[in-house]
Ligand SMILES: Cc1cc2nc3c(=O)[nH]c(=O)nc-3n(C[C@H](O)[C@H](O)[C@H](O)COP(=O)(O)OP(=O)(O)OC[C@H]3O[C@@H](n4cnc5c(N)ncnc54)[C@H](O)[C@@H]3O)c2cc1C
């Protein structure tokens with residue numbers, strides 16, 4: 001492995017990692033999962049062994065970390081190797097974790113990484129989108145101004161902020177330089193959501209629930225060391241967080257084969273399990289023998305499976321360098337989700353016509369039908385993904401960009417959408 | 427699942443690609459597809475002997491190199507990309523698979539070495555896919571005699587060995603017909619004889635095999651070499667893949683494997699053929715996409731390269747998703763074939779359906795992107811379109827394969 005942190009640890013083979021873990025466990029694990037134990041895991045690097053030494057990790061390879069994790073499991077000791085958990089267990093491990101590891105200074109890493117690893121930071125939010133800046137995120141207008149020693153004041157409005165109400169922290173993209181072209185004047189922060197000056201108003205969604213919000217930021221104080229990366233480099237830092245988000249979204253739509261099929265079952269059973277919900281829906285409708293329905297079912301199954309396989313190929317590619325395959329997963333996931341939820345909706349027949357906006361979770365089929373848009377709109381819409389694939393992967397020329405190279409001050413700004421906040425209904 | 431290839435496999439791909447760039451460039455394809463045989467003997471021999479591609483996945487004991495489906499898949503992806511003309515798919519994928527799956531030791535020993543070194547061109551008359559198959563086998567004086575018709579058999583017009591499924595009173599069986607065409611101008615007897623088991627090590631059902639090739643000699647490549655065996659070459663939409671009808675009138679043949687166990691063998695052969703074709707289609711789809719993307723960058727209209735127009739940029743992005751998705755399906759199926767996974771019966775038709783559609787889409791959009799140029803004979807867009815369309819139906823149309831997936835999932 002290359003130079004840098006923990007070259008000696010990196011060299012640990014799975015066997016050596018297993019031995020090291022066993023030795024450490026016998027010294028530290030007393031059978032009690034408490035705060036001290038979690039802290040010991042974090043300071044020793046066993047909470048996140050694949051992270052670099054100096055960043056709360058041990059610089060282990062994945063196979064070595066897996067070997068170590070097995071030792072902790074065998075001992076019944078929880079909380080080790082949490083950094084490789086599936087995206088949806090705690091997305092912030094990747095959204096915040098990857099971003100800090102890639103670009104965070106020591107101070108900001110020390111503030112957030114330990115709490116992320118002990119499991120005390122579980123709720124965050126993404127303060128990116130604004131009324132005037134969605135797809136064209138780089139045109140955002142929330143301003144962060146350095147006032148006096150080591151502090152920024154943030155003013156502006158964010159929107160579509162999922163989980164804003166519960167969030168402990170927020171990843172904030174704000175403009176620090178209005179004379180630079182739009183991408184060059186941005187800075188990436190991680191802020192505490194209990195800071196003064198933050199007002200959060202829920203927005204009612206298509207489904208009836210209100211998971212996303214408007215967030216108003218008025219003279220919010222943010223310490224200068226809450227910047228991730230350097231001022232003006234926000235766009236570059238954002239790419240790490242976005243990549244983690246898109247990878248997570250792509251993975252969400254894959255078949256749930258791995259989870260479902262127990263170890264030791266056959267390859268065929270794994271494939272079959274990915275179709276379980278579709279088969280059930282068709283069977284319940286009494287339409288499993290309908291050739292049209294069967295054809296559709298197999299098409300959707302094919303999309304799910306192939307997206308998993310493409311994801312596997314992308315993961316292998318990423319280990320060797322930049323991956324063009326990785327940029328396809330999210331777009332491919334859109335049809336998986338839309339087609340799958342559409343199928344379930346139609347199979348239910350007229351029963352799907354019943355839906356209670358005050359109790360959305362009781363109507364999962366209808367709710368999922370609507371939620372499928374989260375993938376095709378959020379995190380860069382399907383159209384934006386196609387632009388990215390066309391331009392960056394296939395190398396096609398960009399279209400006309402009237403704001404290219406122009407100081408942001410002089411750019412025609414995104415038009416604001418109308419106010420959408422509303423208090424939750426009584 | 428193949429996630430990435432080994433150094434050796436990447437090397438193999440480069441070698442094959444370089445070779446095909448030289449031997450199966452567009453000009454070669456156009457020249458070869460206009461010939462009577464539809465393949466180029468020099469290329470065929472170089473592939474078989476110089477590169478050893480024919481024998482790649484044939485076990486060493488039968489004269490091959492003993493690699494597996496992954497390596498064969500790499501070759502097929504490249505031949506698909508280069509639109510290679512000739513009976514490679516028929517001989518190396520269809521016939522070799524049929525022999526290997528038959529479990530018939532004597533047949534494997536007699537034919538596989540010739541397939542591996544290219545001296546024997548072989549094919550299988552596959553049922554389905556629009557080619558009717560109506561052949562009956564009858565045991566007369568201890569010899570099987572085949573009568574009937576097998577339509578639209580790939581490369582039957584040049585084959586030395588045709589494997590035909592035929593009905594016996596007890597069930598479906600696979601039968602080998604030696605067509606009596608001279609191989610390499612030297613004569614089939616010597617081509618096969620060189621590799622045939624010596625003396626009594628042979629088989630009990632090979633009665634009269636040498637008689638059956640008695641009609642060799644001067645008959646050449648014309649339609650009727652063996653008595654009662656006649657092939658009629660059909661003009662095809664896709665000139666890079668030849669089809670011929672076979673008429674059989676009491677033709678002597680030998681059973682390959684259990685003469686009543688043909689259904690099971692055939693099902694496995696169809697699955698393997700589907701996998702082979704799926705990778706080939708993936709290669710073709712990639713080539714069509716590459717061609718489209720290249721044109722999008724160089725063709726200027728309205729003051730800019732047309733690739734800057736979103737309607738076309740998004741179309742290209744969608745085609746890329748199709749091509750990579752097809753590749754994932756094909757690679758999964760390849761490893762299922764290589765590992766003899768119990769998922770193969772599902773993975774194979776799934777890949778067949780997906781890759782068929784993806785290649786058609788890529789070839790179709792390539793023409794669309796080229797505007798008026800796409801409608802010409804001059805640029806090769808139509809060659810990919812026709813290959814895509816012929817491959818789409820060769821082993822059954824996509825919906826047929828999806829129905830198979832459902833069936834095999836137990837639905
Ligand atoms: C359920 C949900 C949760 C979300 N959660 C968050 C969150 O937590 N944090 C956050 O910051 N944001 C969040 N978002 C916002 C999301 O990232 C934006 O909605 C998205 O980026 C699109 O921006 P927009 O809504 O302003 O649409 P617009 O950018 O106005 O797009 C409108 C339409 O125009 C298309 N379009 C725009 N530009 C182009 C172009 N150049 N070429 C072609 N078509 C184009 C789009 O594809 C879309 O169809 C969430 C969105 C949803 C739906």
Ligand SMILES: Cc1cc2nc3c(=O)[nH]c(=O)nc-3n(C[C@H](O)[C@H](O)[C@H](O)COP(=O)(O)OP(=O)(O)OC[C@H]3O[C@@H](n4cnc5c(N)ncnc54)[C@H](O)[C@@H]3O)c2cc1C
Pocket residue numbers: 725727728732735736737738794795796797798799801
């Ligand atoms: C069978 C046939 C018969 C014909 N007969 C005649 C005839 O009798 N007389 C005659 O004058 N012409 C004739 N044509 C020519 C025909 O009108 C042109 O082929 C057509 O206008 C497209 O132009 P092009 O071929 O230069 O393609 P291009 O203009 O180069 O287009 C290439 C691709 O780019 C797309 N494209 C181009 N500009 C844009 C844009 N701004 N936005 C999005 N996409 C774009 C096109 O849709 C196409 O997919 C014929 C063509 C065909 C195929």
